[in-house]
Amino acid sequence: DIVVVVDITRISRSSKDLLGLVDEIKEKGASIKSLKDTWLDTTNSNPYSTFLLTVMSGLSQLERELISSRTKEGLESARKRGKVGGRPKVDNVNIQRALILYEDKKLSINDICTMCGISKNTLYNYVRKEKSLDEFDKQ
Numbered sequence: 001d002i003v004v005v006v007d008i009t010r011i012s013r014s015s016k017d018l019l020g021l022v023d024e025i026k027e028k029g030a031s032i033k034s035l036k037d038t039w040l041d042t043t044n045s046n047p048y049s050t051f052l053l054t055v056m057s058g059l060s061q062l063e064r065e066l067i068s069s070r071t072k073e074g075l076e077s078a079r080k081r082g083k084v085g086g087r088p089k090v091d092n093v094n095i096q097r098a099l100i101l102y103e104d105k106k107l108s109i110n111d112i113c114t115m116c117g118i119s120k121n122t123l124y125n126y127v128r129k130e131k132s133l134d135e136f137d138k139q
Helices: 015-027 047-080 092-104 109-116 120-138
Strands: 002-005 031-034
Touching: 015 031, 015 047, 092 109, 092 120, 109 120
Parallel strands: 002 031
Antiparallel strands: none
């Protein structure tokens, strides 16, 4: 049996896990072959494939850690400049107004969302939340 992967970075997030998985696959009598990394082919017992797997898995882990580090640095720099990440907060006044308009059933969902500056998903999420709270209060 041969385990075919697109790229070694798709197998695991760390070198240790990758090498452990490769050993486990070998113990079960299977081989690994990569479509992107043509050097990765354990179907024959080529010591160079094992060596390259070890080196390349280490380089892949280094690359992931560098990306993570740069991302954290970028977020920290943005915070220092006053930028706030994540989803924008929804104004409770607009939500309450949207829920009242929804209950009146006089306007379309599109009109309610446009008037209150919220998305359909946000409106429906709050409608579901209100219904579940009402059912909880009845119990």
